[in-house]
Amino acid sequence: MHNFGVMLKSYLPDIDYTKRFVESFKKYATEPIPLYVVVPDSDVKAFEEIVGETGEVLPESLWSDHLVDYRIHGNAPGYINQEIIKLAFADKGLLANYLCADSEAVFIRPFSSRDFMVDANTPYTFVTEDHELQVDPIYYTRFGKSRELSLIALREYLDLPVTPFETCHNMAVFSQNVLTSLREYMKAQDLTYADLMEICPYEFSWYNFWLEKHRTIPRVTREPIFEMIHMSHQHLSYALKGIGLQDLARGYAGVVVNSGHSRDQGVLDFETDFADTLAQNLGYGQIAVAIVEKALQRAPRVRKILKV
Secondary structure (H helix, E strand, O other): OEOOEEEEEOOHHHHHHHHHHHHHHHHHEOOOOOEEEEEOHHHHHHHHHHHHHHOEEEEHHHHHHHOOOOOEOOEOHHHHHHHHHHHHHHHHOOEOEEEEEOOOEEEOOOEOHHHOEOOOOOEOEEOEOOHHHHOOHHHHHHHHHHHHHHHHHHHHHOOOOOOOOOEOOOOOEEEHHHHHHHHHHHHHHOOOHHHHHHHOOOHHHHHHHHHHHHOOOOOOEEOOOEEEEOOHHHHHHHHHHOOOHHHHOOOOOEEEEOHHHOHHHOOOOOOOOHHHHHHHHHOHHHHHHHHHHHHHHOHHHHHHHHOO
C-alpha cells in the first residue's frame, strides 16, 4: 500500500476534463505518485486510452454493494455514487492517504506529496470557513444557505458545536485510518454509505467533522491549495482583475472551474476570455448597458468608495 496517491472519480461525459487533468498531473508531479481513476464499467476502455501508463483505471462495480439507484436530497444517483465511492475507496486498501480529485481540476505548478502530507503518515486537513462565499448573495441564495443547513444538521448528529465549523468543497486528502474509524461506527450503528448521504450529502464534511470529533489522526489544518471557482461571476471577477494562472500559482497548486455553468461552452479553462464568452450570449452592447445601469444604481456608493 502506498502512503499517498490520487483518486479521481469520473465518467464518460467528463473524459475531456479527465484528459486535461491527467496531462497536468504528468506535467507537474515532481515524484512518482500513484493515480487511480474510477469510472463506470462501460467507460473503462475509453479512459484507459487517455490515462495510459500514468495511472490505473478501476470499474466502479468494485463498490457496487454501496451504490444507489435513487435520488437523495434532490441529487441524482450518479452524483451521490461519486460521493460514496470517494468515502468507500479506502475499503480496498490501495492507498493509505489519497487526494480526492475532481475531473475539472488542473494542476498549475510543480507539486509533490509534501504539499498534501504533514509527514509520511499524516495528511493535512484542508478546511475553510467559507466567509467569502457566505457574503456572496448569488452563491448563498442558490447553494450556500441549503449547504449550511445540511452541515449544521450533520454537526448536530455528531454532537459537535453548531458553530464555528470548518470544512471544504473538494480536493481534500482522505486518511484510510479516519475512514476505517467511520466504517466501524457505521457497522455498529447498522448504517450504509447511502444512510450517511441521507443525513448529510457532503462527503468531505463527513470526513472533516468525523476527524474533528474523534481525532483518529493528528488534525493539522491548512487552507485549501486548490482554488474552487463555483460560479461564472466568480470566474469573471478574476478575469476583470487580470489574474492569470501564474498569479494563481503563487497561492494554489491547482484550480477547479465548476463545469456546471460552462458545459455548453466545452472544457472551460481558468484563463478563458470572459468578455468574449459573455458577448456570445448577450452581445457587447448589452454588456455595456448593464455595466452603466449597475454603476448608476450604485453611484453614491461608488463615489464614496472612490472619494469623488
